[in-house]
Structures are given as C-alpha cells and as structure tokens.
Amino acid sequence: MSLLVLDTLTKSFGGLSAVDDLSLAVRAGEIFALIGPNGAGKSTTFNLISGLLAPDRGRIFFDGADITRTPPHSRAHLGVGRTFQLMQPFHDMTVRENVMVGELFGHTVLKSLPAARRDAEEICELVGLGHLLDRGVTALGLADLKRLEIARALATHPRLLLLDEVMAGLTPTEARQAVASIQGIRARGVTILLIDHVMSSVRDLAERVAVLNFGRKIAEGTFETVAHDPAVIEAYLGQDEADGSR
Amino acid sequence: MTGRALVRGGLLLAVLAAVVVLPLWVNRTQPYYLQLSINVLIFATLALSWDILARTGQLSLAHAAFYGLGAYTSVLLTTRAGLPIVAGMAAGAVVAVVAAVLLGVLTLRLRGIYFAIATLAFSETLRVITNQVRFTGAATGLVAPPLLGGHRPSQYLVILTILLALTLVSWWVNRSRWHFAFTAIRANEEVAAVMGVDVVRFKVLAFAISALFAGITGAFYAHVFLFISPLEAYSLAVSVGALVAPIFGGLYTTAGPLVGAVVLRAGEEVLRSTVQRGYPIIYGFLLAAVILYMPGGLAGVWASLLARIPRPARRGARGEPAGS
Numbered sequence: 001m002s003l004l005v006l007d008t009l010t011k012s013f014g015g016l017s018a019v020d021d022l023s024l025a026v027r028a029g030e031i032f033a034l035i036g037p038n039g040a041g042k043s044t045t046f047n048l049i050s051g052l053l054a055p056d057r058g059r060i061f062f063d064g065a066d067i068t069r070t071p072p073h074s075r076a077h078l079g080v081g082r083t084f085q086l087m088q089p090f091h092d093m094t095v096r097e098n099v100m101v102g103e104l105f106g107h108t109v110l111k112s113l114p115a116a117r118r119d120a121e122e123i124c125e126l127v128g129l130g131h132l133l134d135r136g137v138t139a140l141g142l143a144d145l146k147r148l149e150i151a152r153a154l155a156t157h158p159r160l161l162l163l164d165e166v167m168a169g170l171t172p173t174e175a176r177q178a179v180a181s182i183q184g185i186r187a188r189g190v191t192i193l194l195i196d197h198v199m200s201s202v203r204d205l206a207e208r209v210a211v212l213n214f215g216r217k218i219a220e221g222t223f224e225t226v227a228h229d230p231a232v233i234e235a236y237l238g239q240d241e242a243d244g245s246r
Numbered sequence: 247m248t249g250r251a252l253v254r255g256g257l258l259l260a261v262l263a264a265v266v267v268l269p270l271w272v273n274r275t276q277p278y279y280l281q282l283s284i285n286v287l288i289f290a291t292l293a294l295s296w297d298i299l300a301r302t303g304q305l306s307l308a309h310a311a312f313y314g315l316g317a318y319t320s321v322l323l324t325t326r327a328g329l330p331i332v333a334g335m336a337a338g339a340v341v342a343v344v345a346a347v348l349l350g351v352l353t354l355r356l357r358g359i360y361f362a363i364a365t366l367a368f369s370e371t372l373r374v375i376t377n378q379v380r381f382t383g384a385a386t387g388l389v390a391p392p393l394l395g396g397h398r399p400s401q402y403l404v405i406l407t408i409l410l411a412l413t414l415v416s417w418w419v420n421r422s423r424w425h426f427a428f429t430a431i432r433a434n435e436e437v438a439a440v441m442g443v444d445v446v447r448f449k450v451l452a453f454a455i456s457a458l459f460a461g462i463t464g465a466f467y468a469h470v471f472l473f474i475s476p477l478e479a480y481s482l483a484v485s486v487g488a489l490v491a492p493i494f495g496g497l498y499t500t501a502g503p504l505v506g507a508v509v510l511r512a513g514e515e516v517l518r519s520t521v522q523r524g525y526p527i528i529y530g531f532l533l534a535a536v537i538l539y540m541p542g543g544l545a546g547v548w549a550s551l552l553a554r555i556p557r558p559a560r561r562g563a564r565g566e567p568a569g570s
Binding site for chain 2: 050051052071072073075076077080081082084088089090091092093097100101102104105106107113116152153155156
C-alpha cells in the first residue's frame with residue numbers, strides 16, 4: 001500500500017524545470033531515499049509534498065487522498081511532517097517551546113498547554129535534547145539544531161516524515177547516532193522519505209532509492225542496483241563515489 | 247506564592263487602585279491631570295493593540311487608519327444618522343475590524359518593510375480620500391457630539407475599561423496556545439505552516455483584534471475631543487506613536503507597551519512644562535538612548551531585576567544533568 005504517490009509532478013521556475021514529470025510511490029512503513037546532485041530538484045520535491053510550493057502539473061496523493069491543493073497546515077494535520085535543510089528554529093523560543101508548537105498545532109487532537117509541554121519534553125528526551133529544554137535556540141550547535149528539526153517534526157505526529165539532509169555536516173559519530181535515531185522513528189511506524197548526500201547513511205537506511213538529475217527520475221531501486229546503473233554513475237555517483245572511497 | 251508572584255501581584259493591585267482613584271481625586275483641584283490621564287490611556291490602548299498585531303511579525307503603519315475609521319464612522323453615524331454614541335462607537339470598531347481583515351488578506355504575502363509600506367499607503371489613502379469628500383467634512387473636519395454629556399471623570403472610566411479589557415485580551419494571548427502560533431509565525435511563516443499552524447487565520451485574527459481596539463479608541467477620542475479632521479484622525483503620528491511605545495517599553499509583552507506609553511506621554515508632558523524650548527530634542531535623545539542601550543525596552547530591565555529575586559526550587563523539577 002502506497003502512503004505517498006507523486007503522479008507526473010512538474011514544477012518550473014521561470015522556464016527552468018526544477019521537477020520534471022516526476023512519478024514516485026512511497027510504501028507505508030519503508031525508508032525511501034531521494035538522491036541526486038545539487039540542483040536535481042530534491043528540495044523542490046519536498047516543498048511540493050509539504051505544500052510550500054504548488055506544482056504546475058501533476059498530482060500528489062497521501063493515503064489515497066488527493067492533496068495537491070491542500071494548504072501546508074492541513075497536510076501537517078493529515079500526517080505529513082518535515083525538517084528543513086537550513087535549520088529554521090523559532091527564535092524567541094526555548095527548545096521546549098519550539099517542539100511544543102508541533103504538539104499544539106501539528107495534528108487534530110486539541111492538547112492543553114501542560115499536556116503539550118509534557119509530550120514535547122518526552123520527544124526532546126527521545127532525540128537527545130532532554131538536557132537543553134530551557135535553552136534558547138541561538139545557543140545550540142549544529143548537531144543539536146538538527147536534532148531540534150527532527151524533534152519539531154516528530155511533535156506533529158507525522159505518518160510520513162520528510163528528512164532534508166539531516167546528516168549533512170555531522171561528525172561520523174553523530175551521523176551514526178542519527179541513523180539509529182531514524183531507524184527508531186521508523187520502528188514506531190513512521191514512513192520516511194529522506195534526502196541525503198551522505199551515501200554511507202543512505203546505504204544503511206534506505207530500502208529503496210530514487211535518483212534525480214535535472215528534475216527527472218533517472219533510476220529507482222535498491223541502493224545496490226542504482227549504484228551500478230550507468231546513467232546514475234555518469235550523472236552523479238561516479239564523481240561522488242570517487243570522493244567517498246578515498 | 248513565590249516571591250516573584252507576590253511582587254507582581256502586589257504591584258498589579260497597587261497600580262489598578264491608583265489608576266482608578268488618583269485621576270478622579272486629582273480632578274477636583276487640577277482638571278488638567280484628568281485630561282492628561284485620558285490622553286495617556288488613549289496612547290496606551292493604541293500601543294498595546296499595535297503590539298498584539300506585531301506579535302505575528304506584522305509591523306504595521308496602519309494603526310491610524312483603524313483609529314480614523316473608528317472616529318469617522320462613529321461621528322458620521324451619530325450626527326448624520328442620529329445613532330446613540332454607544333452604537334456609533336461599536337459601529338466604529340466593527341468598520342475598523344472589517345477594514346483590517348481586508349487589509350490583512352491583501353498584505354498576507356508581504357513581509358518586513360514591504361508590509362509596512364503597504365499599510366502606510368492604506369492609511370494615507372484613507373486620509374486623502376477623507377480630505378476630499380464633502381460627506382466626511384473634507385479638510386474642515388467634523389464636530390462630534392460629546393460622550394456622556396462631556397463628563398470627564400465618566401469618560402476617563404470608559405477609556406480605562408477599554409484599556410483593561412484589552413490588557414486582559416493581551417494577557418490571555420500571551421498565555422494561551424495563540425502565543426505559540428504568533429511567535430512561530432513571527433519567526434518563520436513557512437516553518438509554522440508545515441508544523442500545522444494555520445498562518446492565514448492567526449495573522450488575520452491578530453489584525454482583527456488589533457483594529458477592534460484601535461477603532462473603538464478612535465471613536466472614543468472623537469467624542470471626547472469633539473472635533474475630528476483627516477490630518478489628526480489619520481495622522482502618521484498616531485501610527486508611529488503606537489509603535490514607539492511598545493519598542494520603548496518592551497515588544498511582545500503586555501506590560502511593555504503600557505509602561506512605555508505611560509512613561510513616554512507623561513515624560514513628554516514633564517519635559518514640555520520644564521524645558522519649554524527644545525523639549526522634543528531631549529525627548530528624542532532619551533528615546534534613542536533607551537532603544538539603543540536597552541534591548542527589550544523597559545520590560546527587559548524589569549525582567550532582569552525580577553530575576554535577581556531568589557526563586558524557590560520548583561517542586562517536582564528534575565535535576566539538571568551535570569555539564570548542561
């Protein structure tokens with residue numbers, strides 16, 4: 001059963017097509033990775049799925065329902081959660097308050113402030129922010145900001161979680177923790193669609209991978225099959241793999 | 247009760263008692279001070295209602311528009327249609343809210359300086375139109391019937407009631423889930439939206455609440471000063487004053503805009519009477535000094551003073567892990 005279906009999705013910016021005729025199906029319960037060189041249209045795809053951009057053509061289905069014209073906050077209520085590649089914490093708020101926004105507004109259950117507070121603290125513990133609850137976000141380092149992105153998305157109780165480069169810039173140890181953390185989230189029944197450039201993490205995590213290049217899907221399958229696809233090697237992996245296997 | 251709560255509660259009661267009793271008592275010998283108090287409360291209502299809108303990140307220069315719409319609606323309805331003043335004031339508030347919802351929807355996509363300019367244009371357009379139309383008295387203005395027969399102490403209690411209602415609304419907003427929606431929208435609308443916050447709804451709601459109080463205050467002003475003109479009712483000074491007081495007193499708080507308005511308006515009067523010549527220069531310097539050297543305004547200073555009062559360990563609070 002597919003939780004998310006993209007049907008011939010197209011989006012261009014001033015004549016330049018960022019996403020071109022993209023079709024994709026993410027099955028409930030799997031970890032699916034979207035990879036491709038910079039500018040391949042991965043982040044645009046996330047913006048289309050979360051509703052921050054409207055497609056020029058094509059449709060988006062979530063759990064069988066057409067959500068192509070559904071506003072972003074309603075998609076959150078349906079169960080679409082996401083993180084941002086460039087971390088966007090709410091300033092003027094502590095770590096706990098940042099996460100509370102998701103608990104209060106991210107789903108259709110009406111929560112009291114104390115309940116939202118308690119549940120937000122639980123999520124912070126889960127992702128390793130439990131000791132920073134009262135901190136302002138300006139005092140956080142990169143790894144903690146990435147954790148906050150995940151915590152806020154989890155607080156909306158997503159059924160589908162879009163992770164936009166949550167590994168980028170992490171040390172190998174932090175990246176391993178993040179991989180374990182993502183597997184833990186999936187174990188709780190959350191379907192995951194992720195974008196990442198850290199190939200070892202993608203290999204460890206994703207059951208299926210789709211490769212984008214210039215907005216088009218050029219390959220799809222397991223990590224091993226796409227890694228040996230000549231088109232993929234030419235477009236992208238050839239160069240990156242050489243860097244990665246130094 | 248903790249020490250902080252005692253300090254806060256005691257101070258609040260003292261202030262409340264003082265604002266109800268003092269101006270009325272002073273009025274017997276010095277009516278000028280009651281007049282000044284009414285001015286201060288009008289200014290404070292504008293400042294706090296402006297701040298509620300600002301909490302969603304919308305820094306408006308249209309406050310004079312809602313103030314003026316409230317004033318003109320009420321005066322036109324009471325003089326030309328013979329409505330009672332209370333009904334006129336209520337209608338003034340309603341018209342201001344309708345205009346605010348329209349402006350709010352039109353400016354939804356504008357941020358920062360572009361939003362400010364659009365709101366300024368809206369306000370100036372209303373002023374120019376009112377200035378030309380004969381029905382609204384054009385540049386000459388309109389004479390307004392007096393509220394409560396011109397009885398100053400009663401008028402004072404009316405604006406005090408309006409301000410207290412607004413204060414309660416503001417206090418509630420900052421302690422409810424709205425506070426989280428407003429603050430998230432102010433930080434980043436797109437992130438707020440994907441986290442489930444209905445951005446349009448909250449931005450327009452903030453506009454409506456803000457305009458409701460600006461509109462009713464404008465109507466009040468008309469029926470107290472008995473004369474309105476486009477230059478005064480839609481004055482840029484109203485919009486600027488409404489934003490200076492919160493910045494001076496402490497943005498996004500309930501106490502900040504109120505204290506800012508009282509200190510600024512009272513300080514202006516003291517300066518005016520002691521340094522007759524060139525008082526605006528001193529006023530300007532003081533304003534600039536506070537804004538430059540006291541980020542967070544007066545409320546920021548107050549918060550850091552309160553923080554020095556030792557606070558008993560919270561029951562059930564978890565111990566902080568070492569090294570955090």
